[in-house]
Amino acid sequence: MKQLAPIAFTVGDYLIGAAIGVVTAIVVRLAISPGLDMVIGMLVGTAIGLIVQALLGLILSPVLGLMETMVPGMLIGMYGGMLFGMRDSMGAGSRTLLAAAAVGALFGVIVVLGVKIYDRCLRGIVLDAT
Amino acid sequence: MDSATQRKWDEASRTYDFFTFGEDRRLGQHKQRLFSKARGETLLVAAGTGNDFKFFPPGMHITGIDISPQMIERARRKAASYSGRIDLAVKDACNLDIPDSSFDTIVTVFTFCSVPRPIVGLKELHRVLKPDGQLLMMEHVRSAFGPLGVMMDLLTPLSRRLGPELNRDTIGNVQKAGFRLRRVENAYLDVVKIIEAVHATAPEVKNEAGVIS
Numbered sequence: 001m002k003q004l005a006p007i008a009f010t011v012g013d014y015l016i017g018a019a020i021g022v023v024t025a026i027v028v029r030l031a032i033s034p035g036l037d038m039v040i041g042m043l044v045g046t047a048i049g050l051i052v053q054a055l056l057g058l059i060l061s062p063v064l065g066l067m068e069t070m071v072p073g074m075l076i077g078m079y080g081g082m083l084f085g086m087r088d089s090m091g092a093g094s095r096t097l098l099a100a101a102a103v104g105a106l107f108g109v110i111v112v113l114g115v116k117i118y119d120r121c122l123r124g125i126v127l128d129a130t
Numbered sequence: 131m132d133s134a135t136q137r138k139w140d141e142a143s144r145t146y147d148f149f150t151f152g153e154d155r156r157l158g159q160h161k162q163r164l165f166s167k168a169r170g171e172t173l174l175v176a177a178g179t180g181n182d183f184k185f186f187p188p189g190m191h192i193t194g195i196d197i198s199p200q201m202i203e204r205a206r207r208k209a210a211s212y213s214g215r216i217d218l219a220v221k222d223a224c225n226l227d228i229p230d231s232s233f234d235t236i237v238t239v240f241t242f243c244s245v246p247r248p249i250v251g252l253k254e255l256h257r258v259l260k261p262d263g264q265l266l267m268m269e270h271v272r273s274a275f276g277p278l279g280v281m282m283d284l285l286t287p288l289s290r291r292l293g294p295e296l297n298r299d300t301i302g303n304v305q306k307a308g309f310r311l312r313r314v315e316n317a318y319l320d321v322v323k324i325i326e327a328v329h330a331t332a333p334e335v336k337n338e339a340g341v342i343s
Contacts, residue, residue: 009152009155009156050284050285054285054288061149061152062148062149062150062151062152063151063152064152064156065152065153065155065156065157066149066150066152066153067153067270067318067321067322068152068156068318069152071273071278071318071319071321074278074281074282074285075277075278075281078281079277115319118275118319119318119319122316122319122320123316123317123318123319124315124316125313125314125315126314126315126316126320127311127313127314128313129310129311129312129313130312130313130326
């Protein structure tokens with residue numbers, strides 16, 4: 001039973017990462033039309049990602065932990081929103097909403113994986129003068 | 131007493147247990163390991179609703195303080211189930227009406243992300259800690275990783291309204307307040323840190339290899 005909790009947290013981390021990616025991708029797709037200035041698309045996408053991650057983070061962080069939800073959420077929401085905004089302003093790739101959502105989910109999962117690897121690298125003693 | 135901060139945490143006390151449910155379970159083992167180093171008269175700063183009492187070894191005498199009367203009221207119920215003695219009081223970490231050199235150990239958990247004047251608060255802890263005492267902290271700080279650190283800076287004006295600041299340099303603040311770092315450990319990325327410190331004037335010790343620290 002003791003092993004279940006960390007596994008549940010790990011699964012939860014990937015699920016929330018995918019969820020933030022999907023919601024960000026969908027909202028950005030709905031808000032940004034092809035032909036919009038790419039810089040404006042990027043800024044709008046970033047702002048949307050920021051709001052999405054803050055809202056989803058607020059709802060889900062009580063279950064998964066504030067920092068563990070917020071840190072990958074910030075990276076997915078803001079940088080994902082920026083990239084999705086640039087893409088959608090150019091009308092490039094992911095022609096359907098479903099495809100855009102799938103790319104959002106993939107982006108979220110990859111960022112969570114990256115954060116977990118980075119955490120493994122950083123975790124541990126950085127100073128010991130005892 | 132900082133009444134604005136007091137009001138903010140009185141408000142937060144209603145939902146505090148809900149919002150810290152996951153964090154307690156993820157970081158609980160780190161807290162337990164850190165708290166096992168507590169010895170003698172112990173001060174827990176920003177005790178909140180008392181969620182961390184269960185991580186202390188049994189049989190200790192702990193003084194728990196918080197700026198919020200509502201938090202302390204909720205903490206009383208949890209203090210009753212601790213197998214030791216916990217005294218609770220409403221106090222501002224920046225203005226402790228406690229005599230100098232009163233405690234052997236001072237413990238903080240995610241406290242100095244929220245104290246409005248962190249260096250003033252840490253200097254107060256320095257004052258009430260005995261010269262051979264120890265400061266044990268678990269704190270979240272600004273990440274040194276550029277893209278993440280920038281986002282923490284951007285989100286801090288928002289997070290400050292709800293509770294903590296995300297971009298504090300708590301390790302630097304600990305040193306500015308007159309402490310010497312004894313041990314620092316990353317518990318999650320370089321964001322959640324376990325910090326152990328002593329008075330900067332505390333005698334240095336030689337380890338087995340004869341290295342002075």
